[in-house]
Amino acid sequence: MRLDLRNSSAAMFVALGIAACGGGGDAGSSGGGDTGGGAAPPAATIDPATVGTISGMINFAGDAPAMRAVDMSGEPDCAAAYTGGGPMTQSVLASGGGLANVFVYLSGGVSGAPAASGAVTLNQENCRYAPHVLGAQAGQDIQITNSDNLLHNINASPTTNRGFNISQPRAGITSTQKFASAEVMVPVRCDVHGWMGAYIGVVDHPYFAVSGANGSFRIANVPAGTYTATAWHEEYGEMTGSVTVTAGGSADLSFDYSASMAGADVPLGEPLVVGHDGAHTHAGQ
Amino acid sequence: MATMIAEATGQAILTEEHKQSFLRKYIFSTDHKVIAIQFLFLTLFFLMIGGFLAMMMRYQIAWPDQPIPLGGIFPESMVASGYILPEFYNSLVTMHGSIMVFLAIMPMLVGVYANYLIPLQLGAHDMAFPRLNMYSFWIMIPAGILTLSSFFVIGGAAGAGWTLYAPLSARPDLTGVALGQQMWLASVVLIGLSSIFGSLNYITTVINMRAPGMTWFRMPLTVWALFITAILGLLAMPVLSAAGIMLLFDQTIGTSFFLPEGGGQPLLWQHLFWFFGHPEVYILILPAMGFTSEILAVGSRKPIFGYKAMVWAIISIAFLGFIVWGHHMFQSGMNPALGLTFTISTLFIAVPSAIKTFNWMGTMWRGNLKLHTPMLFAIGFVAMFAIGGLSGIFMASTPVDIYIHDTYFIVAHIHYVLFGGSLFALFGAIYFWYPKMFGRMMNETLGKIHFWLTLIFFNLVFFPMHGLGMVGMMRRIYDASGYRHLEGIADTNALITWSAFALYASGFLFAFNFFWSLWRGKKAADNPWDATTLEWQTPSPPKHGNWAEVPVVYHGPHEYSHPGVTDKDWLAQNERPDVPSPAGGH
Numbered sequence: 001m002r003l004d005l006r007n008s009s010a011a012m013f014v015a016l017g018i019a020a021c022g023g024g025g026d027a028g029s030s031g032g033g034d035t036g037g038g039a040a041p042p043a044a045t046i047d048p049a050t051v052g053t054i055s056g057m058i059n060f061a062g063d064a065p066a067m068r069a070v071d072m073s074g075e076p077d078c079a080a081a082y083t084g085g086g087p088m089t090q091s092v093l094a095s096g097g098g099l100a101n102v103f104v105y106l107s108g109g110v111s112g113a114p115a116a117s118g119a120v121t122l123n124q125e126n127c128r129y130a131p132h133v134l135g136a137q138a139g140q141d142i143q144i145t146n147s148d149n150l151l152h153n154i155n156a157s158p159t160t161n162r163g164f165n166i167s168q169p170r171a172g173i174t175s176t177q178k179f180a181s182a183e184v185m186v187p188v189r190c191d192v193h194g195w196m197g198a199y200i201g202v203v204d205h206p207y208f209a210v211s212g213a214n215g216s217f218r219i220a221n222v223p224a225g226t227y228t229a230t231a232w233h234e235e236y237g238e239m240t241g242s243v244t245v246t247a248g249g250s251a252d253l254s255f256d257y258s259a260s261m262a263g264a265d266v267p268l269g270e271p272l273v274v275g276h277d278g279a280h281t282h283a284g285q
Numbered sequence: 286m287a288t289m290i291a292e293a294t295g296q297a298i299l300t301e302e303h304k305q306s307f308l309r310k311y312i313f314s315t316d317h318k319v320i321a322i323q324f325l326f327l328t329l330f331f332l333m334i335g336g337f338l339a340m341m342m343r344y345q346i347a348w349p350d351q352p353i354p355l356g357g358i359f360p361e362s363m364v365a366s367g368y369i370l371p372e373f374y375n376s377l378v379t380m381h382g383s384i385m386v387f388l389a390i391m392p393m394l395v396g397v398y399a400n401y402l403i404p405l406q407l408g409a410h411d412m413a414f415p416r417l418n419m420y421s422f423w424i425m426i427p428a429g430i431l432t433l434s435s436f437f438v439i440g441g442a443a444g445a446g447w448t449l450y451a452p453l454s455a456r457p458d459l460t461g462v463a464l465g466q467q468m469w470l471a472s473v474v475l476i477g478l479s480s481i482f483g484s485l486n487y488i489t490t491v492i493n494m495r496a497p498g499m500t501w502f503r504m505p506l507t508v509w510a511l512f513i514t515a516i517l518g519l520l521a522m523p524v525l526s527a528a529g530i531m532l533l534f535d536q537t538i539g540t541s542f543f544l545p546e547g548g549g550q551p552l553l554w555q556h557l558f559w560f561f562g563h564p565e566v567y568i569l570i571l572p573a574m575g576f577t578s579e580i581l582a583v584g585s586r587k588p589i590f591g592y593k594a595m596v597w598a599i600i601s602i603a604f605l606g607f608i609v610w611g612h613h614m615f616q617s618g619m620n621p622a623l624g625l626t627f628t629i630s631t632l633f634i635a636v637p638s639a640i641k642t643f644n645w646m647g648t649m650w651r652g653n654l655k656l657h658t659p660m661l662f663a664i665g666f667v668a669m670f671a672i673g674g675l676s677g678i679f680m681a682s683t684p685v686d687i688y689i690h691d692t693y694f695i696v697a698h699i700h701y702v703l704f705g706g707s708l709f710a711l712f713g714a715i716y717f718w719y720p721k722m723f724g725r726m727m728n729e730t731l732g733k734i735h736f737w738l739t740l741i742f743f744n745l746v747f748f749p750m751h752g753l754g755m756v757g758m759m760r761r762i763y764d765a766s767g768y769r770h771l772e773g774i775a776d777t778n779a780l781i782t783w784s785a786f787a788l789y790a791s792g793f794l795f796a797f798n799f800f801w802s803l804w805r806g807k808k809a810a811d812n813p814w815d816a817t818t819l820e821w822q823t824p825s826p827p828k829h830g831n832w833a834e835v836p837v838v839y840h841g842p843h844e845y846s847h848p849g850v851t852d853k854d855w856l857a858q859n860e861r862p863d864v865p866s867p868a869g870g871h
Contacts, residue, residue: 151371151764153371155458155461157458162439163457163458164440164461165372165458165459165460165461166362166370166372166461167370167371167372168365168370169368169370169371169763169764170366170368172366173365173366173368173370174365174366175361175362175365176361
């Protein structure tokens with residue numbers, strides 16, 4: 001393994017800085033929605049009296065496009081897990097005026113952050129990635145598990161980070177990966193099952209979340225201050241907003257997506273390899 | 286101490302026998318015999334490693350749904366929850382083939398025996414370029430380190446197969462292997478350099494340093510085979526090195542020699558690889574043929590049948606080897622007229638191959654057969670090579686090849702040629718020349734047990750693979766259990782795997798015999814096999830410089846049962862038939 005001295009030193013510096021400020025209490029924050037990125041809160045110590053919470057909503061106006069049925073007949077065990085209509089694609093999950101699977105993160109104004117700790121999880125269950133969108137801090141372990149007793153491969157195609165293409169032929173196999181630097185988003189796909197796709201948002205702090213089924217999200221333990229926040233969705237693209245967090249307070253933040261934004265430019269970065277089919281297109285369902 | 290070395294012409298030259306440091310004598314030695322022994326230990330090590338990789342593959346093929354024993358000792362990137370991961374299996378396949386071809390069999394055939402035998406059998410003091418010879422060995426060390434360490438870098442070892450077909454090998458995203466693939470290529474470039482250095486040396490030595498009287502057609506067939514092999518190596522290895530560097534560029538600096546999206550041609554890789562690859566097949570078999578000819582003549586107590594035909598057969602095989610590479614590419618969509626051309630040129634190779642096979646049988650016919658271990662392996666070579674050669678004829682034919690392409694039929698074929706052929710001959714060569722190299726005999730009983738176990742289990746491993754290929758079992762498949770057309774082959778695969786374990790275990794019997802005999806083996810006479818070639822007319826082991834007096838050669842290399850000699854059944858090349866040998870020559 002290559003030791004990234006620069007990142008390690010920076011993380012150590014930040015950790016020392018926080019300790020010198022007499023920090024204590026819980027770690028930064030994590031995704032707050034129902035599909036909150038599978039992120040476990042990083043366990044660094046910060047003073048709860050200096051942090052606040054961002055509670056937000058991803059609103060969706062208009063009629064969400066109908067999702068297409070996924071033909072899983074090639075994997076009968078997976079297909080059998082879906083009853084009442086069968087498996088559908090997941091690229092736009094909107095209900096009750098909210099949009100799910102939107103990655104929200106602080107993209108400006110963050111100075112220093114606790115080092116990554118703990119692991120986020122990405123599971124392959126019934127031939128789908130769960131969650132479909134998740135966040136991770138740069139350098140944080142991403143634990144990838146296969147819960148299906150069949151072969152999946154996990155082909156991550158980042159732009160600036162080192163990619164990986166590994167496989168897990170049996171249920172219960174776990175692999176731990178990480179990305180060294182921030183990158184929003186890293187597409188992930190399974191080459192065995194063309195419908196399987198996920199996105200990993202990698203940022204260099206723990207202030208991110210993924211909106212849940214009703215569109216809500218929550219970012220906790222954010223140091224007081226004014227920030228730029230960015231929301232990313234695989235079909236409707238990026239939006240930015242501003243939010244001010246006060247110590248001990250709860251700040252509201254919302255993003256308004258609409259059906260008319262379909263086909264927006266969705267930044268993923270150029271694929272690493274020329275002609276790498278599908279890397280730039282949506283891996284998702 | 287000054288020593289007088291008499292030249293054949295009667296002219297005497299004075300040489301200085303200098304004291305050498307341990308480092309100079311045993312590590313950075315320029316003595317061809319020491320270099321050969323260095324190559325021998327290195328290649329035996331890699332033979333063991335390559336075999337171990339094969340055992341892991343066999344376990345996975347036979348029992349894909351069971352965790353591998355001791356799987357926990359491997360990193361998670363190779364074996365997870367006890368199961369061999371598919372990408373690690375790809376690396377196993379790739380590295381087994383690569384290690385066996387480039388770091389075990391080829392350097393054992395050439396690095397060991399060309400080095401050891403060419404000067405000794407020709408009556409030379411050493412190689413033409415001793416220092417270059419030393420470099421050719423030491424270049425192999427970083428190559429070996431690169432190869433082995435590539436298993437432990439991110440992404441693991443190369444996984445695109447030993448043939449490295451592009452674009453699979455050129456695009457890291459397809460295999461998940463980036464650095465490992467580059468290390469493989471760097472390793473192959475180094476091995477190519479070693480091979481080129483060696484070839485230059487062997488060719489020059491054979492042309493310029495033959496003892497007086499050692500005319501071309503008095504050279505032992507081993508030297509002939511190694512000489513022609515060196516020419517093949519000199520012409521073929523640079524092609525692989527160049528192609529390897531081009532592929533490295535595709536991976537690292539953004540060129541597109543083999544990537545269609547950048548205007549390159551994946552087929553170009555196939556042409557370049559096989560333009561090297563098919564001569565490589567003969568690099569791997571011609572020396573084995575030379576050893577076999579030598580051992581069969583000694584073991585039959587008869588001159589080799591049709592010596593000149595054997596020489597021309599070697600030359601013909603080498604020449605034809607350069608115009609048949611397309612038969613590896615019948616599936617590539619080539620013009621049928623071109624396919625037919627390659628079919629015909631490939632079938633031509635059956636002619637010199639048959640000449641050799643029948644001449645070996647002619648040599649043994651009514652011979653006074655001495656069935657010692659080297660002889661058993663030589664006979665085993667002839668039998669196994671015949672099977673491998675015949676299955677090759679199947680694949681030379683385009684319509685048959687298209688059906689069995691990339692199946693276990695080809696796996697069976699290549700192993701009948703490379704294991705049943707090259708490795709059987711190599712085992713024979715090791716047992717045969719061991720007393721000359723180390724001054725001790727290997728244990729004969731253990732040797733015979735090793736032979737019979739190897740013969741039986743080799744055939745149990747590889748013969749059924751012909752059938753597996755015919756029913757469509759894909760080469761390099763990670764898990765064949767999920768395919769309906771392959772239902773019913775699980776038992777055969779289990780039998781093959783158990784036999785492979787036994788075959789590998791019998792290798793340890795050989796290893797035990799080899800190392801035990803180094804210290805405890807019976808002291809060897811100078812000429813324990815009553816052989817005629819020049820190396821047996823020196824002490825066992827020969828001293829630095831080989832000869833106190835350069836021998837004069839009077840006749841061909843296989844004068845057994847010579848009618849003019851009554852006191853023994855052989856006549857050394859440096860003995861005149863009309864002059865009685867001192868004390869019967871023993």
